[in-house]
Amino acid sequence: xxxxxxxxxxxxxxxxxxxxxxxxxxxxxxxxxxxxxxxxxxxxxxxxxxxxxxxxxxxxxxxxxxxxxxxxxxxxxxxxxxxxxxxxxxxxxxxxxxxxxxxxxxxxxxxxxxxxxxxxxxxxxxxxxxxxxxxxxxxxxxxxxxxxxxxxxxxxxxxxxxxxxxxxxxxxxxxxxxxxxxxxxxxxxxxxxxxxxxxxxxxxxxxxxxxxxxxxxxxxxxxxxxxxxxxxxxxxxxxxxxxxxxxxxxxxxxxxxxxxxxxxxxxxxxxxxxxxxxxxxxxxxxxxxxxxxxxxxxxxxxxxxxxxxxxxxxxxxxxxxxxxxxxxxxxxxxxxxxxxxxxxxxxxxxxxx
Numbered sequence: 001x002x003x004x005x006x007x008x009x010x011x012x013x014x015x016x017x018x019x020x021x022x023x024x025x026x027x028x029x030x031x032x033x034x035x036x037x038x039x040x041x042x043x044x045x046x047x048x049x050x051x052x053x054x055x056x057x058x059x060x061x062x063x064x065x066x067x068x069x070x071x072x073x074x075x076x077x078x079x080x081x082x083x084x085x086x087x088x089x090x091x092x093x094x095x096x097x098x099x100x101x102x103x104x105x106x107x108x109x110x111x112x113x114x115x116x117x118x119x120x121x122x123x124x125x126x127x128x129x130x131x132x133x134x135x136x137x138x139x140x141x142x143x144x145x146x147x148x149x150x151x152x153x154x155x156x157x158x159x160x161x162x163x164x165x166x167x168x169x170x171x172x173x174x175x176x177x178x179x180x181x182x183x184x185x186x187x188x189x190x191x192x193x194x195x196x197x198x199x200x201x202x203x204x205x206x207x208x209x210x211x212x213x214x215x216x217x218x219x220x221x222x223x224x225x226x227x228x229x230x231x232x233x234x235x236x237x238x239x240x241x242x243x244x245x246x247x248x249x250x251x252x253x254x255x256x257x258x259x260x261x262x263x264x265x266x267x268x269x270x271x272x273x274x275x276x277x278x279x280x281x282x283x284x285x286x287x288x289x290x291x292x293x294x295x296x297x298x299x300x301x302x303x304x305x306x307x308x309x310x311x312x313x314x315x316x317x318x319x320x321x322x323x324x325x326x327x328x329x330x331x332x333x334x335x336x337x338x339x340x341x342x343x344x345x346x347x348x349x350x351x352x353x
Contacts, residue, residue, distance in 0.1 A: 001350040001351075002347055003340070003343055005312065006312075006344070008334045009303050009312060009316060010070075010316070011306075012307060013071050013073070013302050014074055016166055016302055017073055017165040017167075017169070018072055018074070018076070018152050018157040018169060018302070019168045021078035021169070021171055021190065022170055022172035023172065023180045023320055024057035024080075024081060024112075024113070025058045025090075025113040025115055025179050026055065026061075026086045026113070026115070027062075027114075027115050027121055027125070028053065028117065029054035029117045030117065030209065031033070031050065031053070031054070031119050031121055032042075032050055032105060032124055032130075034120055035123060037049060043255060055089050056093050057090055059113070059173035059205070060079060060181075061093065061332050064094065064099045064335050065097060065207075066291075066298035066299070066330060067098040067301075068069045068098055068300055069335055070298060070320075070334065072302050075099045076099070076102065077101050077103065078104065078152050078153050079105070079149060079181045080181065082107055082108070083107065087111035088114035091104070095167070096128050102156075102298040104152075105149070107145065110143075110145075111135050112136060112175070113137065113150065115134040116134070117130075117133075118287070119131075121149070123230045127329060134223070135175065137179060138351045140178045140183075140324050141181070141186075144184055146186050149181060149186055150186060153189075153190070153193065156168075163350075166201060167200060167301045168194075168200060169204075169205070169298075170203065170213075170216065171294075171297075172187075172204065172207065173207065191213060191214045191215055191216060195215040196215075198203055201216065201305060203216065203217045203301050205218075205219050205294075205297050205322070208278055209340055210223075211227075211229070213251075213254060215253065216278045218254060218258040218259070219260075220250070220260060220261075221260065222265075225243060225246040225258070225260050229246045243260060246260075247268055247270040250270070251271060251272065257270060257271040259296075259314060259317075260309075262277075264280050265280050267280075267318060269310045269311055276310075278311055278353060279349055279350075281322035281342065281349065282322075287316050287326060287328075289325050291332060292325050294331070295317075295334065296318075299320040299339070300313045300317045303316045315350045319346065323338050323339065
C-alpha cells in the first residue's frame with residue numbers, strides 16, 4: 001500500500017459515522033504520592049494520599065477515544081451508565097471528545113462500571129500500579145434494559161433504506177455471561193441486525209464470547225480464536241499453523257471476514273478467499289500494549305468505512321497500534337497526521353497490500 005493510498009483512506013474519515021454498542025467503563029487513575037503517606041489513627045494502616053486524578057472513558061469508551069482522535073466524523077455511544085458520580089465523570093469524558101450520547105441510557109439502579117487504578121508514585125516520579133479496584137454490576141442485566149439497548153441501537157442505525165451510520169462496533173468487555181451490555185439476547189439482536197443490513201460494517205471485539213457472533217466481522221487474538229474453536233491448551237503452545245486453522249474455521253462459521261491479531265507479527269486477515277498476514281510495524285521498547293486492541297478496532301472499522309480493502313484496513317490499523325503502544329502509562333490514541341506519517345515511513349513493509 002503506497003502512502004498516497006493510505007492518505008486517500010485517511011482523508012475520508014471525517015465523512016464516516018460509527019455507532020459503538022457495548023460496555024462503557026470509567027478508567028480512573030489515582031496518583032498517590034508515596035512520601036505523603038500517613039498512618040490512620042483509627043486503623044493503624046497506611047493512608048495513601050492522592051495528588052492527581054486521570055479520568056477517561058474506558059472499554060467501549062476507549063474505542064470512541066480512538067475514533068475521535070482519528071477525526072471520524074460522527075461517533076455514537078449506545079449502552080448505559082449508572083446515575084452516579086462515576087457516570088457523571090464518564091459522560092464528561094465522552095462529551096470532551098465530541099461523542100454523541102443520545103443513545104446512552106442512564107440507569108439509577110445500576111453502577112457505572114469503573115476500573116480504579118491506584119498508582120504509587122516514588123520520589124523520582126515513577127508510578128507503579130497497586131491492586132486495581134473494580135466496580136461492576138454483579139446481577140443479570142434486566143430484561144427491560146436489554147430491550148432498551150436494542151431499541152437505541154435500531155434508532156442509531158436509522159432507516160433500513162438509508163442507514164445513519166456506516167458501521168456498528170460491538171465492545172463486549174464484561175466476561176460473565178448475562179452481565180453487562182452484551183448479553184445473549186442483545187448479541188442475538190445485534191446479529192439479526194447485521195444480517196438485515198449487509199451494507200453496514202458490523203464488527204465485534206469480545207474477550208470471552210467471540211465464538212457466539214454470526215454475520216459480524218470479528219477480531220480475536222490468536223488465543224481467543226483458538227478458544228472459540230474449542231482449544232483448551234496453553235497460549236504459549238499455539239503455533240502459527242494452529243492460528244491459521246482456527247481463523248479459517250471462524251470464517252466458515254461466522255460467514256464474515258476475521259481479523260486475528262498476532263502482536264508484533266501483525267494481523268492475519270481471513271476471508272473466503274484465504275488468509276493474508278499483514279505485518280506489524282516494528283517498534284523499539286519500551287512499549288505499553290494497554291488499549292492497543294481498541295485502537296486497532298477503531299482503525300480497521302474507520303478504514304473499511306472509508307473504502308479500504310480488508311488488507312489495507314489491517315495495514316493502517318498496524319500503523320495506529322504502533323503509535324499507541326509507544327504512549328506509556330495510558331491508553332494511547334493516534335491522530336490522522338501521525339498515522340499518515342507512520343504509513344509513509346513503512347510503505348515498503350506493506351508492498352502488495
